[in-house]
Amino acid sequence: MTRDTQRRGEELRTHILFVAKSVFLEAGFERASMDTVATRAGTSKRSLYAHFESKDKLFLAVLDLVRELYLGKLMTPAAYADEPAEAVTRFCGRFQQLILWEPQVRTCRLSISVAERLPGSAHAYFDAVFAATHERLRDYLAQNYELDAASVAEDLLARTTLPRLYRTLLAVAEPLTEEPDEKALAGHVDLDAIRRVVTATLPDRR
Template identity: 40%
Template sequence: MARRGDALHEHILDTAKHVFLETGYDRTSMDTIAARAATSKRSLYAHFPTKEALFVGSVERSQELFADRLGVPSEYAADPWEAVARFCGRVRQMLSYAPVIQMCRLGIAEAVRLPQAAAQIHDSFLLAAERPLARHLSDECGYATTEAATTAEGLLGVTVYPFLVGALFGLEKLCDTVPAAEDLDTDIDLTQIQQAVALHARTTPSS
């Protein structure tokens, strides 16, 4: 049965995301995406009038999927600080998913030509983690809004970003399937993350 409406729209985005990651922005054509999506060019252009619009749409799709898979800290533990540690671990775990790193590399490569899309990629995988962590620190750990944002950035900087830099340069082992949250304890050594978070827990403004 042929896809139509929203189903076709999402199918095109998912297909385009894979093609962009495989061949890069420059070498990807609308013809190729239409063929891979098994739809007509007319239908493709009806949903996305330009390749840039399709690229931006595929980035937004990636952002939605990443945020959904990440969730919020309170889902990871009842204790608010253990929830912070496990959430940081989940961010680290999700950044080991190869397509995430490939999308980040693509954003860096296209930062000059497509700054909006590059900024969206940054937001997709970095701010998508910082924002819920900051809200949790504010709501559950006693931080003022500004302090919560700064602390969230600092925690991720210590617990996650060194891995991200290594992964971008091909120095870390990546996986080709989406890491399951249920495998967090086996995929990630949480000890160092918990130690880093404990330093902040002892200096929380509410203590």
């Protein structure tokens, strides 16, 4: 296989994943078909199956793509501010903003809907979004505070995000429909409320 052929193969695989992501979100797992993905991607079923041997494998690969896109947008707490408490505040706010964005809410619902049939996919989504976020916050807290970083990170994420997420998943509250641009963070989430939780939880570093 030449380098050009390999690159074209990688580009097609990535293209298929973005198309499949849209198909799964629009149709749901059960109604989404490999035929539809192939047609929408402008490729043959033979080519599609050469990259992904089953719909299950394709769905898991889509979740890997979701993880890559999500973590690229989330970054780490250190990227948001120099002062640790403010960095944690904005990181938790950014997590809430991203997880409440409509496509992400639909992805979460989709993963829940197939959890019994494909428990591996639900685990993959949890690891991609929740576990990875917890890990980044835990590591930052461990570097900047003397505390039980793992439990404090879990507590902060739960208190600042889960109530609103639950309401959104159950359609009690509306998801965010605008692109979750970091510049719009203050308009999408209540940073003051998150700041109060963070300030009350983290020890004074002075």
